[in-house]
Amino acid sequence: MWFVVPLFLAIGFLGGIYLPVILPVYLTKYLAVAILAALDSVVGGVRAYQEGNYNSIVLITGFVTNSLLAAVLAFIGDQLGVALYIAAVLAFGVRIFQNLAIFRRDFLVKTGLVH
Amino acid sequence: MGRSNIYISMAAVCFVLGIMLALQYKANYTNDLWPSQESQQTVQTERLRKQNDELINEIALLQDKLSQSNERVLISEVNKMLDKATICGGLSKVTGPGVTIHYYFAPASNLLYSPTLEMQAKDLLIIINELRSAGAEAISINNHRLLATSPIYYRGNSITVNNHNVSAPYEIRAIGNPDVIYSSLRLKGGEVDNLILLGYKVDIEKNKTIDIPAFTASPPPSPTTDLSRIRQKVPFAVIIPTNVPDGLAPASPLLNPGPPASVSIYYLSETGSSGLLVINSPAGSGLAADERKTGEAIVLRNNISGHFLKNHPEFGGPILWWEESGTYVALSGPQLTKEDLAEIANSMSSDADIRQGSE
Numbered sequence: 118m119w120f121v122v123p124l125f126l127a128i129g130f131l132g133g134i135y136l137p138v139i140l141p142v143y144l145t146k147y148l149a150v151a152i153l154a155a156l157d158s159v160v161g162g163v164r165a166y167q168e169g170n171y172n173s174i175v176l177i178t179g180f181v182t183n184s185l186l187a188a189v190l191a192f193i194g195d196q197l198g199v200a201l202y203i204a205a206v207l208a209f210g211v212r213i214f215q216n217l218a219i220f221r222r223d224f225l226v227k228t229g230l231v232h
Numbered sequence: 233m234g235r236s237n238i239y240i241s242m243a244a245v246c247f248v249l250g251i252m253l254a255l256q257y258k259a260n261y262t263n264d265l266w267p268s269q270e271s272q273q274t275v276q277t278e279r280l281r282k283q284n285d286e287l288i289n290e291i292a293l294l295q296d297k298l299s300q301s302n303e304r305v306l307i308s309e310v311n312k313m314l315d316k317a318t319i320c321g322g323l324s325k326v327t328g329p330g331v332t333i334h335y336y337f338a339p340a341s342n343l344l345y346s347p348t349l350e351m352q353a354k355d356l357l358i359i360i361n362e363l364r365s366a367g368a369e370a371i372s373i374n375n376h377r378l379l380a381t382s383p384i385y386y387r388g389n390s391i392t393v394n395n396h397n398v399s400a401p402y403e404i405r406a407i408g409n410p411d412v413i414y415s416s417l418r419l420k421g422g423e424v425d426n427l428i429l430l431g432y433k434v435d436i437e438k439n440k441t442i443d444i445p446a447f448t449a450s451p452p453p454s455p456t457t458d459l460s461r462i463r464q465k466v467p468f469a470v471i472i473p474t475n476v477p478d479g480l481a482p483a484s485p486l487l488n489p490g491p492p493a494s495v496s497i498y499y500l501s502e503t504g505s506s507g508l509l510v511i512n513s514p515a516g517s518g519l520a521a522d523e524r525k526t527g528e529a530i531v532l533r534n535n536i537s538g539h540f541l542k543n544h545p546e547f548g549g550p551i552l553w554w555e556e557s558g559t560y561v562a563l564s565g566p567q568l569t570k571e572d573l574a575e576i577a578n579s580m581s582s583d584a585d586i587r588q589g590s591e
Contacts, residue, residue, distance in 0.1 A: 125243045129250020133258070136251070140259035148256045155249045162242055173241035180245050184252075 122163065146195075147188040150205045154183035157209040157216070164220040167227070183209070319369060322379045322447030326370040328407040330442040331414055333359065335427065335434040336401035350504075352400070353386040355427060359404060360384070362423045366416035368406035370444045374398040375405075377447040386504070390486065394447070410438040458484045459586050466493050468559040470512050475579030476589035477565075477572065480507040485586065492517045497586070499565075508565040508576070509548065515555045518562055527551075530570070533578045540570050552577055 140148060158180035165171045187205040194201025225231040318324050337352070360378065363371055371378040376393045383393075390397045406413060417424045417436055424434050462485055463470050476482070480499035488494045494513035501507045511518065519525040519539070527541040530552065538554035549566035552573035561580070563573050 121239055121242050122246050125246035126250045126253075129247040130254045131250075132247075133251035133254020136254070138255065139262070140255045142259060145256060145259045148252060148259070152249070152252050152256060155245070155252060159242075159245055159249055162245065166238065166242075171238050173237050176241055176245060180248070 122159065146202065147191045150187040150191045150202050151184040153206060153209045154187040155180055157212045158183055160213050160216045164216040167220050167223045320380065322377045325446050326407055326444045327441055329410050329440050330368070330405065330407035331410050332437045332439055332442065333404040333434065334401060335432050337432050349386040349391060353384055353391045355432070356391065356402065357384055358423050362417055363406045363413060366408065366413040368408040368413060370407040372405045372444045374403055375445060377445055379447055405442050405444055407442050407444055414438050462487050462495055466495060468512065468514050469557045469582035470495055471556065471559055471561050471580045471582045472584040472586055473510060473576045473580045474584045474587065475576055476587060477508060477568070477576070478589045481588040482586050507567065508563065511562040513560050515558045515560050518560045519551070519553050520555055520560050530574055532574065538577060540573070557582060
C-alpha cells in the first residue's frame with residue numbers, strides 16, 4: 118500500500134500534464150476545492166486501511182460525491198455572492214487532519230513505537 | 233480478490249487525484265504567475281487598459297485643440313510681426329499719441345555766435361536720439377518720415393533728411409508714450425535744457441493723436457539737373473568753374489530766392505567740409521554793392537577786373553569777386569590762395585556744367 122499511493126499519484130500527475138486538455142481559468146477555483154475533497158477521501162482511505170475497515174465502495178463513492186459537492190458548493194457560492202467555498206475548505210481541511218492523526222496514532226501503536 | 237480490490241480502488245482514486253492536480257497546476261501556472269497574483273494582475277490590467285483608452289481619447293482631443301490654436305497663434309504672431317515691420321519700414325502712415333516739438337534757433341543779442349549747419353544737424357540728431365531712447369515708435373522731421381536708416385546730413389546750405397531739404401524752424405513729431413517722452417526730454421540738465429542754453433527756442437507739446445506720414449525718398453539730387461533747373465529760374469547767367477581743385481565735389485546748387493536771388497554752390501571735400509564756395513547773383517549785388525570791399529585788383533580772362541580780399545579761413549577764406557555778363561560772381565575757399573582763386577576764376581564760363589575736381 119505504501120508505494121501505491123505515491124506511485125499512482127505520480128502517474129496520474131504525469132498523465133494529466135501530458136493530457137492535451139487545458140482547464141479554462143475560471144474553473145480553477147472549483148477544481149481547487151474538489152481537489153481538497155478528493156485529498157480528504159484518499160487520506161480517509163489510508164486511515165481505513167490501517168484500521169482494517171477498508172471498504173473500496175465507501176472510498177470511491179465518497180471520493181466522487183465529495184468532490185462534486187465541493188465544486189457545486191463553490192459555484193453556488195459564487196452565484197450568490199457568498200463565499201460558500203470556505204465551508205468546503207474548512208470541513209475537508211479538518212477531516213484531513215483528523216484522519217491523518219488517527220492513522221498516525223494507529224500506525225505508531227501497531228508498530229510498537231507507542232503503546 | 234478482496235486485497236487486490238483495495239489496491240485497485242486506491243490506485244484508481246490516486247490516479248484521478250493526480251490528474252486533477254495536474255490540470256489545476258497547468259491552469260494556474262501557465263502565465264508564470266502565482267495564482268493569487270493573477271487575479272490582481274487581471275484587475276489591474278483591465279483598469280490600465282481603460283485608462284489607456286481614455287488617455288488616447290484625450291490626446292486626440294488636445295492635439296486637435298493644439299493645432300487649431302497653433303494656427304491662430306501663428307497667424308496672430310505673423311500679423312504682429314508684419315505690423316511691427318510696417319511701422320519700422322515706414323511703409324504706412326502712423327497715427328497715435330505722442331509729442332510735437334517745435335524748435336528753432338532764436339539769436340539773442342547777447343550771443344556771440346550762431347550755430348553752423350554742422351552744429352544744427354548734430355543738435356537735431358541729439359534730439360532724435362533722445363526721442364528714440366524714450367521709446368518713440370515713429371518720428372518725422374518737418375513731415376519727412378524718419379526711418380532707422382534715414383540719414384540726417386548737412387550739405388552746403390541746408391540739412392537734408394531722406395534727401396529732402398529741411399530748414400529751420402524744425403517741427404519734429406514723435407509717436408509714443410507722451411508722458412514718458414516729454415519727461416525724458418525735459419529732464420533737468422538734459423538735452424533740451426542744453427539746447428535752450430545754447431540759444432534755441434524749444435517748444436514741446438503732448439498730443440493725443442499725431443499723424444506721421446509714410447516714408448518717401450526723393451531721388452538724390454544730382455547737381456546737373458538742379459543746375460539746369462536753376463538756370464531756367466534766374467534772370468542772370470550762372471557762371472560755373474570748369475577747373476575745380478582736386479578732391480572737391482559739388483553739392484547741389486542752392487537757390488536763395490532773396491531778393492536778390494542768388495545761387496550758391498558748395499564744393500565739398502571728402503570729409504564734408506566746404507573747400508570752395510561759388511556765389512552768383514545779379515550784377516551790383518553782394519560785395520559789389522559795398523564800396524569798401526574793392527580789395528586788391530586782379531586781372532582775369534577777357535580783361536575782367538577782379539577784386540581780391542584777404543580773409544581769415546574761419547570766415548570762409550580769401551574772396552575773389554568780379555562782375556561779368558550781368559552777374560556778380562564771388563569765389564571763396566578757406567585753403568585757397570589768391571593764385572588758386574584766379575585759376576578757378578579764369579576757367580569759369582556761363583555754359584559750363586557742374587563738374588567735380590579730379591581725385
